[in-house]
Amino acid sequence: MTTEAATASSHDDHEIAHVMPLPVLFGVFATLMVLTFLTVAATWVNLGWFNLPIAMAIATVKATLVALYFMHLRYDAPFNGLAFLTALVFVALFILVTLLDTIAYKPSVDAYRDANSVSAPQ
Amino acid sequence: MVDFAVGTLSDLSRMALLAQSDGGSFWLPPPESVSSWAVDNVFYYILYLSYFFFALIFAVLVLFVVRYRRRPGVEAVKTATHSTLLEAVWSLIPLGLVIIMFYAGFVGYVELRSPPEQAYEILVTARKWSWQFTYPDGTMATDLHVPVGEPVRLVMSSEDVIHSLSIPAFRVKMDVVPGRYTRTWFQAKQPGKFDLYCTEYCGTGHSDMLASVVVHQREAFDAWLVEAGDILGNSATPVEAGEKLFRLHGCGSCHSTDGTPRIGPTLKGIFGETHRFSDGSSLAVDENYVRQSINEPGAKIREGYKNQMPTYKGRLSNDEITALIQYLKSLDGG
Amino acid sequence: MATTVDGKTADFPTDRGPLNYLNCDRGILSWAFTLDHKRIGLMYLISIMASLGLGGLFAMLIRVELAHSGQQIVDENTYNQLFTLHGAIMVFLFILPGIPAALGNFVLPIMLGAKDVAFPRLNLASYHLWVIGALFFLLALVTGGLDTGWTLYVPYAFQTDTRVLTAGVGAFILGFSSIFTGINFVATIHTLRPPGMTWFKMPLFLWALYATAIIQVLATPVLGITLLLLAAELVLGIGIFDPTKGGDPILFQHFFWFYSHPAVYIMILPAMGIMSEVIPTFSRKHIFGYRFIAYSSVAIALLGFLVWGHHMFVSSQSSLASTIFSLLTFSVSIPSAIKVFNWLATMYKGSIALDTPMLYALSFILLFGIGGLTGLFLATLSTDVQLHDTYFVVAHFHYTMVGGTLIAFMAGLHYWWPKITGRMYNEFWGRLCSIGVFAGFNLTFFPQFVMGSRGMPRRYHDFPEKFEIFHFLSSIGAFLMGLAMLGVLIYLLYSLFKGRRAPANPWGSATLEWQCSSPPPKENFAETPSVSDPYDYDHIKYDPEKNCYYRVN
Amino acid sequence: MSAAPDHDENHPHDLAHHFDTHRQQFDAGKLGMWIFLVTEILLFSGLFCAYVIYRANHPEIFIYAHQFLDKNLGALNTAVLIFSSLTMAWAVRAAQLEQKRALVRLLSITLACGFVFLGVKAVEYHHKWHDGLLWASQYNPKHHDSAEHNEAGHGAESDGEGLHGEEPKNVGLFFSIYFMMTGLHAVHVIAGMGAIAWVLNRARKGHFNRRYFGPVDFVGLYWHLVDLIWIYLFPLLYLIH
Ligand code: HEA
Ligand code: HEA
């Protein structure tokens, strides 16, 4: 790929960003489609609670592929990837801590609901 | 200017005196519940640490400013631009101190959040903008009466927005949240009367959402409970009973008795009036209509108002409703 | 016609270059659509000072109402609007954009030695969004006000008749304005540093702005989604936060504080950055512990995300979560402590000049010290039960936001005023008013600690007799402070017309912005400035004749 | 040495005045875009948080309600978005290699995919609207009294067994979350399409070359993020067990 880019005339001669080879793009696309099919297929069998982690795992593989190849992260300045990961870490923090709290106080909500089970008018 | 300074100084000294005069310290009101230590001990620990660090910073700052103030011909002296040791010292010392702080606060918190098994349970209902305390025998009151020396557990819920029950003398504070129960507890040390505030902002009447906590000896408490429970019996007239019920059940938070509309229509002088309803019908107000309004408020919605009134079916007996009706009728004269 | 002052021979230290950023283009449009970070910064500065004035006006009305128990000038509903609007305006319009968008915008590229921020158009958009957001706030103000408290807690916010939706839209837009500033600062600091300007050659103000930008980028979007969900509730009734529809009002508080706690560090970090410039300059001493201060900014920014639940200790948040949050909250106080002690150490054996910026800086150390130390009472689980939602909290956050940020803003404003306007203000009045602000401030808010710990709840239109004395003192103090602030406004305005022309480097600072003329030329530097240690004052010498400093190499 | 002139000959017109090289300009833009994506992720985090909390505390609502979503349409839209991501990534390549015709074509295809996605979404929303499957305050399901509903072949999922189970309380909350998530996502799709249309126009005018293709790349990043979020939305909303 480098040669292709370098043929254009210019004085600052190294390319500005990595150019994605077409086979990689197609390969990633095909994998994504297969994985999409797999997520749907996974719901045909009932694995109980296990369905959710499977679906999430597949989604995460897909997301990683998109980020690494379609979004060039693999060839990019590491800081960009770091920013992306940081975002995910903070999202996880936000969700997990809030979740922890809601689960812990749920009994006091349920107790009230059971005691006042005339549901509010809609 | 001098007057002002003198005045301010004397105000400041009054502030200090006033603080002492109620038996509390400059900072905290007197500790009136057995768990007050849970707050006070840590409070003073942090307070003295803060005095220390503030004094330290203040002293160093003044010293440096005086000693090293800029003078002609005197240049700054080059000193080290960093010292890992020094910096480690002044990170690690505070670190140790705050860990103690956290732990002491945690121990206190556990105390404040763990009522003893055998506690006297009172239900608290908060609504804009009044408190209602319901005792195990069904008695209701708008002030919180409790026996001295016994643990009391409050089980609280709100009918509208978030409120918060705060009794500073007992070091008690807990939000009262719609759609769930929240709990708190305390055990009063001695009889007396204390302030109870709503400390979560809840709208117009937030600063009026006050009540008293009255701590009785056990016998006096029992007597109070009997008396408070029998509203019809301990009132001279049905009208007086009706007025008490009106207050206890918080009707006044939506209805005025002086003619001004609020969330609900005023209840002054409604008897004999003809009211129109949102479905277009109309009716002359009589005892049956008022009884229905209280038992099934949604049946007829007064024009211009929303269906916001809760039902009182099961909460008010027939006789109590009769007393309420007498009271409402009495408003006509005034 | 050199635009850098690189030796005693430089011919114009007291002379402004014929063309500077202020007069190079004329006409209102050349301002409204300028891409110059200095002009944008200046427009921000004027705007946020107007907001400060408006918020301050509401504060004065609050204090009049609370001077005595019983109703003084306004009824309950109006009072509720007063503190809400005071809080909301001060937070969203003044203090969050305050230092970064106004002073930061002006100074950041120059300090860095760059011509502009990385995305000048985004910068302009940020300002335009600020204006639109402010207009929504004003719209809410005139069409029915807002009475929810600045925290917008539900379900009250669903039930009030006031303009929650309008104000919410305003705050949403202001959030984007803040995000744009943050994105710009991160990208600028990463990619526009000229040769020689390494990360550890950067002035600490830039580290502070960088840390602030991290928070702006990571936290503000959560405010956005919170407001979006609030709006969807008001318009559609989606019920996620509404207990009558099966929703959870405490969840709203988690959302709100996930943003708003980090936001308090958006307020304080840039203020600390200003301290790290002003204190070394006026002590003529190298900053002590550069790296610790730099790292502690980033540490505060990141740790600040772990503590939001300390606002919810008595909200019915679970004890488990409360315990974790309390523990983590203390972690933030360590980097703060490091900074305070390092500033003090910087002054050791210095040559301390008590000019106005330095007086504010010294006030900052004392007042932020009190504000931070009282934060420890609130971070502790059991004491917070007593103190939550009382005036103790009100006093705590005024000591940090006013005693900390506003005072630091004043320090920065006076410090960079000559650079921004090209004029010197009157030093005598400057010192006098800074003392007035200090005294008035303490008289206003110190009594509030005492009444707070004794139980006085916040957001109260009226109060029991026993708190009378505290409230009265507080009101007196507020007027004193208001008066001093008015004095500041007057002598600053006066200096624009009658002030002495400012030299390039009036204070003897070593950072780059003092190497270009006052006010700076359009593209900051015609010659690439020489980058060296930003706290090395050996090369900066005083010229008593011209009453300014020059650089020797 | 006067103030820097607005244009000098060494400074190309597609390099902004405050940058020294194209590379610096590109890196700054790319970093800026990534940080913007970070803010987008955190914007969505609130909705994911609401989702996780209600799903963890009230799984019955989700299990019951997801039957009303059409898996096939969801999968179709997933495929459409992934395909559009491919054409977008390819477009960036074309821009880098100065293949102008390919660039214009690929961007057009991407844009078209956006329309298809929105079209499918509109069909889904329409069905929900028709069936009263709306957010909490408007939730008013009509499935029990409309027999022709199942014959029309939508609504209940393809296994065609009709509805399982008692309706739990507060099912409307699921639809609140569903509409907020897919709605906000759709807004992002629309914004992305606007951005694509803008670069498409510039591409037609030949603005891009191997040193200046930043806008294509940045819009691409944004578009991929929109895809990435959908990759999670699809199993979370449509494929619940
Ligand atoms: C600029 C804004 C700012 C800053 C910097 C801070 C800083 C801190 N805040 Fe504050 N806070 C607010 C603004 C701010 N706060 C606001 C606006 C509210 C109320 C919002 C509302 O409800 O309306 C609030 C409320 C608030 C609460 C909730 C109270 C309640 O509602 O019940 C808590 C609880 O933990 C808290 C804690 C802290 C702590 C631990 C710090 C720490 O970061 C402080 C660290 C600093 C120091 C510790 C001082 C320096 C160090 C030394 C002098 C050395 C000695 C130190 C040790 C021995 C440790 N704050
Ligand atoms: C940056 C934030 C900020 C600032 C600067 C201030 C400044 C002040 N605040 Fe405020 N305050 C808040 C943020 C702030 N406050 C918040 C968030 C709340 C909570 C709201 C809520 O509960 O929802 C609050 C609440 C609050 C209360 C509690 C109300 C209640 O709970 O019932 C009180 C009461 O005394 C008060 C008083 C004051 C006073 C006297 C000042 C003084 O310091 C003001 C000084 C005066 C001025 C600044 C005006 C002078 C200006 C000019 C003359 C023109 C401009 C000139 C120049 C810029 C040079 N504030």
Ligand code: CUA
């Ligand atoms: Cu009830 Cu405040």
Ligand SMILES: [Cu+2]
């Ligand atoms: Cu906080």
